[in-house]
Amino acid sequence: MEESKMASKIAVLGLGSMGFGMARSMTRAGLDVSGYDVAPAAVERFVAEGGHGAGSPGEAVKGADIVVSVVVSGAQTEAVLFGPDGVAGAMKPGAVLVSSATMDPSIARDLAKRIESLGLHYLDAPISGGAAKAATGELTIMASGPPQAFAAARPALDCMAAKVYELGEAAGIGAAFKMINQLLAGVHIAAACEAIAFAAKQGLDLDKVYEVITASAGNSWMFQNRIPHVLAGDYTPLSAVEIFVKDLGIVQDMARAERYPVPLVAAALQMYLAASGAGMGRDDDSTLARLYAQLSGAQLPGKDKP
């Protein structure tokens, strides 16, 4: 049993900050991992770290028992599977597709149906935890799928995640959980930035605000995680504004389709859009604090300070 796990052949499609860390976690655990990315430099980096580089998605998935797709969106996942040079038809019979991009649950349900019709398994497996947890193999995976899909994916899941939530048998459940998390995370970042720049506008000691709020009922995981970037005046992107332009956009589209009102998501999305439109799209999402400061004359720490 242990031997058959070690013999698993894995393909990782997408070697960005998340996919690279996930692929590395598996090679480090002794799995045979072939990685592909549209950016040749990303493939070279993976090869330098001991992985196998693939020249095409098709080459990566050839003979793989587990294919982990870590592209940016549902549309990209569909393209990599069913577009020109799509790999779905080239996957080994009985292999499992571990689909980790954040997407509308309806897309996950559609992809699962099409993958399963080819005699393959589909695991709806969005990820949470950021690049740091990806690198250490300590992601949280919010997964749903039939037991066979979980069983087939297990060797990869064990290497990539500290915690795998098994949320149900139907595709789309994992995706829906991820979107609930993104709804909250996206609103909380915007609220944290609205609050800290408002504190700055009033001339409060921002380090003290951080100390008090993180010990009070106003705290959130995101306030605690992101506001140190604002206090340091360092907007190097750990997670960029464009991620939440995308993810709150998905939430808003889902909610509109379901006739569900999301006034907080809508307000937050407008701030991410404004930041992106103002040229901050590739900055760390905590740059929303700078946007609030620019709109109000508040003074934040960092190089914008007089």
Next chain:
Amino acid sequence: MEESKMASKIAVLGLGSMGFGMARSMTRAGLDVSGYDVAPAAVERFVAEGGHGAGSPGEAVKGADIVVSVVVSGAQTEAVLFGPDGVAGAMKPGAVLVSSATMDPSIARDLAKRIESLGLHYLDAPISGGAAKAATGELTIMASGPPQAFAAARPALDCMAAKVYELGEAAGIGAAFKMINQLLAGVHIAAACEAIAFAAKQGLDLDKVYEVITASAGNSWMFQNRIPHVLAGDYTPLSAVEIFVKDLGIVQDMARAERYPVPLVAAALQMYLAASGAGMGRDDDSTLARLYAQLSGAQLPGKDKP
């Protein structure tokens, strides 16, 4: 020194859920506390618990070294101090007014100036922690004021609070910190309710949503604290909708006056107003989840469930 502390005479104005707990914490610690409330039943309850009941605010503050004002708003605080039968002129020379109502910092600055002009001390001392922490003497107090005001108030602060933040010498700083906390708390409750009812609309297992979110980046202190009320279908008010109608209203007014945009606060406030307008104003603030459910046909746990 210890003896002089024990000899402090205290007045508590306002024996609601917060004021009653604070007054009780001080009597339990052996302080001599006289309590007043506009509702005679509240005074009787305090007497039954071993406090001194006062028939008027003036009677309560007579000879008191420390007057703790725990009314609902800045306007009520002003009325109790300077309105008809206001107690400011009746306070003992050198006594300290501990002002704990949540209010616009500009009101706190104005009240401090007027109190200090009478030869009294003013401590801007908003409280956080809810009725449970008030009852056990474990509040968080976000305080600002001159060293003499802190020194004079110390015996009371020591009995009421687990943590006293000393945030500066000027009145208004404590109030401003409290408003930053309320901004975040109010937005987070609305976001939590928007998220959990959206999860219900999608038919997700809500207990599982709670488990996953509280372990993920989407978590907030308020999500963790309030969503159990929704899961239990129990909207008995621990903190009512009207509190955030008031507090986000203060934040919005402050922000408007300072020309600072607060789109998330504005969106959240509309939901509290809608809940209040729909007759839920005295329910627990987590009832916002019911409002979202009513607006969308989502099914939440509890008696509304078919």
